[in-house]
Amino acid sequence: MRKLVDNDLSKCVGCNRCIRVCPIDEANLVFIENDQIKVRVDNEKCIACGTCLTACQHESRIYDDDTEKFIADLKRGEAISIFVAPAARANLQDWDRMLTWLRMLGAKSIYDVSLGADICTWAYIRWIQQNKPKTVISQPCPAIVDYILLHNPSLLPYLSPIHSPMMCTAIYMRRYQNITHKLAAISPCIAKTSEFEATGNLVSYNVTFKKLEEYIVRNHINLPADPGHYDHHKSGLGSVYSYPGGLKENVELFLGKALRVDKSEGQSVVYKALDALGRENPKNWPAVFDVLNCPEGCNLGTGVAHDRSMFEIGTAMENARKEALEGRDSEYFDKMLADFDRDLQLVDFTRQYYPRPVIKKDVKEAELEEAFLALGKTDELSRKFNCGACGSDTCKDMAVKIVKKVNVVENCFKKMHEDMEGEHKAVMDWRDSNKDSLRALASEIDSIHKSSECIKEDVVKIREVVRSYELMAREIDKIADNIHIISLNASIEAAKAGDNGKTFAVVAEAIRSLASKTQVAITQIGKTSDTVKSTMTEVEEQIKDIVNQIGGASENINDINLRTERLSNE
Numbered sequence: 395m396r397k398l399v400d401n402d403l404s405k406c407v408g409c410n411r412c413i414r415v416c417p418i419d420e421a422n423l424v425f426i427e428n429d430q431i432k433v434r435v436d437n438e439k440c441i442a443c444g445t446c447l448t449a450c451q452h453e454s455r456i457y458d459d460d461t462e463k464f465i466a467d468l469k470r471g472e473a474i475s476i477f478v479a480p481a482a483r484a485n486l487q488d489w490d491r492m493l494t495w496l497r498m499l500g501a502k503s504i505y506d507v508s509l510g511a512d513i514c515t516w517a518y519i520r521w522i523q524q525n526k527p528k529t530v531i532s533q534p535c536p537a538i539v540d541y542i543l544l545h546n547p548s549l550l551p552y553l554s555p556i557h558s559p560m561m562c563t564a565i566y567m568r569r570y571q572n573i574t575h576k577l578a579a580i581s582p583c584i585a586k587t588s589e590f591e592a593t594g595n596l597v598s599y600n601v602t603f604k605k606l607e608e609y610i611v612r613n614h615i616n617l618p619a620d621p622g623h624y625d626h627h628k629s630g631l632g633s634v635y636s637y638p639g640g641l642k643e644n645v646e647l648f649l650g651k652a653l654r655v656d657k658s659e660g661q662s663v664v665y666k667a668l669d670a671l672g673r674e675n676p677k678n679w680p681a682v683f684d685v686l687n688c689p690e691g692c693n694l695g696t697g698v699a700h701d702r703s704m705f706e707i708g709t710a711m712e713n714a715r716k717e718a719l720e721g722r723d724s725e726y727f728d729k730m731l732a733d734f735d736r737d738l739q740l741v742d743f744t745r746q747y748y749p750r751p752v753i754k755k756d757v758k759e760a761e762l763e764e765a766f767l768a769l770g771k772t773d774e775l776s777r778k779f780n781c782g783a784c785g786s787d788t789c790k791d792m793a794v795k796i797v798k799k800v801n802v803v804e805n806c807f808k809k810m811h812e813d814m815e816g817e818h819k820a821v822m823d824w825r826d827s828n829k830d831s832l833r834a835l836a837s838e839i840d841s842i843h844k845s846s847e848c849i850k851e852d853v854v855k856i857r858e859v860v861r862s863y864e865l866m867a868r869e870i871d872k873i874a875d876n877i878h879i880i881s882l883n884a885s886i887e888a889a890k891a892g893d894n895g896k897t898f899a900v901v902a903e904a905i906r907s908l909a910s911k912t913q914v915a916i917t918q919i920g921k922t923s924d925t926v927k928s929t930m931t932e933v934e935e936q937i938k939d940i941v942n943q944i945g946g947a948s949e950n951i952n953d954i955n956l957r958t959e960r961l962s963n964e
Contacts, residue, residue: 396591398442398584399457401434406454408432410805412446413785417665418545419794420754422446422785424801431805433785439752441540442585443687444696445661457584459697460598461605464578468499473575474599477505477563478624481582481636484693484710485603485702492606493622495615502575503567503625508718510563511632515644516734517556517743522653522681524740527552529679531668532641534558536589537687537696539747541665547749548672552683555744557593559635560586562743564597569742571626580606582636582695585687593745602697630722630730633714636692641684647727656680660689757797765793768803783807 408431413422421439425432435446435455446455468474476496482489493504514534522530533539533554542549557565560579567573578599579586590597610617631647634640642655658667664685671683688695693707769792771777777789784805786792795801 396587397437397458398587399435399437399440399444399447399455402454402456403427403432403434405452406432406434407452408805409452410783410785411449411451412455413801414782415445415449415661416785417441417443417445417541417661419786419791420752420798420800422800424795424805426802426804431802436800439544441537441544442588442696443537443541443661444584447584447696448700457696459584459587459600459602459605460578461601461609464599464601465499465609467576467599468496468501471500473502474500474578475503475505475567475573475575476501476578476580477507477510477560477567478580479560479582479636479692480506480508480511480633480714481692481695481698482580482603483633483714484636484707485582485698486607488617490621490623491617491619492610493624494618494620495622497622498618501578503571503573504622505563505567505626506624506629506633507559507563508629508632508635509626510561510566511559511635511640511644512630512730513562513566513632513734513738513743514556514559514635515630515632515641515648516731516738517562517740518554518641518645518682519648519731520735520740521554521556521744528676529671530554530682531671532682532684534560534635534641534692535685535687536583536585536592538664538668538685539592540585540588541668543747543749544752546668546672547751549668550747550749552671553747555746557743557745558589559632561589561593561596561745565742566738568596570738582692582698584696586697592748603695604697604699607699629718630727631715631718633718634711636695637711638686638689638691639684640691641682645682648731653681655682655684657684657686659686659691661687662689755798757794761797762790762793765796768796769793769806781807 408424410431410433412433412435413424416422418439418441421436421441422433423436425434433454442457444457447457449455464474478489478493482492486492496504518530518532529552531538531542531549531553533556536558539553542553556562560581564577564579567577576598577596578601579590579597580601580603582603584600584602586597587600590600609615631644634643637643638659639657642657645653645655658664664687668685671679686692690704690707693711694700694704766772766777766789769789771779771789771793777793780788784792784801784807786795786801792801792806796803
């Protein structure tokens with residue numbers, strides 16, 4: 395089956411609204427991506443009821459239809475005829491002018507599904523009269539049909555075999571009006587695509603009101619001024635079929651109260667009502683159970699813009715009712731049924747169903763217990779907390795989903811809250827048991843920091859002493875040079891004196907030796923000074939690094955103290 399509802403997961407914030415409103419427990423799959431809860435639709439189980447599309451406020455849930463392809467094919471000359479759902483009157487402000495625009499695009503013929511609704515009513519009445527079933531579940535809504543086929547096949551024997559008004563229209567156009575080219579539905583329903591596929595693709599396009607209007611606005615299309623018309627005679631009361639109880643009203647128009655018709659609509663109640671029917675005593679069953687997926691019927695279907703109030707829609711439907719009944723008496727409607735009896739074959743408007751039930755995992759008590767423990771729910775009170783934040787009605791439902799791997803433990807708000815409380819308590823316990831040590835450590839680090847600063851200052855003083863030492867060495871070097879010169883002069887004078895200067899020569903030699911040793915000492919002093927300066931530079935850099943690290947450690951310790959103090963006050 396074609397994927398109808400899809401996700402833009404980049405916009406999903408994991409708010410669980412889609413899970414909360416979905417009538418199918420396992421149609422949403424929760425997972426974690428980059429530490430963020432995400433929810434995607436499981437198209438194998440989704441019935442395209444559209445509830446999540448309305449519920450999602452982040453535009454993460456999106457749907458697909460055939461609007462773009464339909465208009466592109468019309469523009470390139472594809473032969474296409476159209477039928478339009480009666481809900482167009484309640485949703486498309488200029489629906490009749492839109493008919494003119496579609497003809498200008500190339501539509502070959504345009505039919506009103508109100509005619510198909512009248513045929514559908516006739517078929518219901520005749521089939522019930524011929525087969526006398528215990529009860530009949532109406533099936534104009536494909537989401538309802540898919541729910542039964544996928545999730546509750548036990549109701550299949552009671553599902554009406556009569557085609558929906560749209561399919562009755564398509565069959566009438568194809569078999570009784572000899573329209574052989576492609577058919578397109580202008581519809582208020584996403585799930586109609588599923589119905590068209592399941593009934594042999596007699597209809598090639600499902601064009602929803604919302605996407606069609608968006609196309610017109612996006613492409614700045616000005617609709618023609620002249621209103622359009624349909625290519626068949628006026629129908630009966632089928633124009634109110636899109637309103638809740640429309641089928642009931644049509645049946646009662648022909649049979650009065652001869653048949654009991656109960657109704658239910660809206661995703662939040664109709665599927666529970668269907669399940670309840672299966673459990674109910676058959677003596678309490680109605681002759682017809684008229685069910686619709688959407689709370690206001692097709693008038694506020696899944697493929698409409700939802701920008702009109704229920705009162706506007708009610709006014710539109712009332713106008714359609716008055717128009718259908720104006721100037722017509724019971725004879726008119728009796729004749730319409732007689733004409734259908736004469737011209738139509740009931741078998742043409744019935745269908746076969748092919749159930750495709752999803753495989754459901756049986757949850758064992760041991761697995762359920764394990765899931766509860768994983769959720770941190772160990773007592774009766776915690777297991778009935780039932781906050782609904784995870785999207786499930788009860789904690790037990792959530793535990794079941796954990797077992798079935800369609801939700802994750804991290805999506806439990808209660809567990810997340812308790813985990814945070816546990817972490818907070820652990821921090822407080824750690825703080826209480828270590829606060830004295832932290833304060834002592836902070837004090838010691840502060841003392842070391844001060845000592846390091848003193849060492850840094852002492853190193854600076856040593857460097858100044860070394861500079862003084864170098865200055866003194868330079869002065870001694872000058873003295874040594876002078877002594878060396880004096881020794882040379884003494885040697886010259888001793889040579890001139892001959893034997894009388896020998897004693898003087900010994901003195902001169904001693905002076906020369908002193909000068910030489912002084913020079914060697916000065917050289918050694920220079921090397922030592924260079925080594926000391928290099929070492930002092932390294933020591934200075936190391937001390938700077940130590941001071942910085944001690945400062946950072948001190949800030950971190952103080953920050954820990956402040957944070958734990960703040961946490962303890964919260």
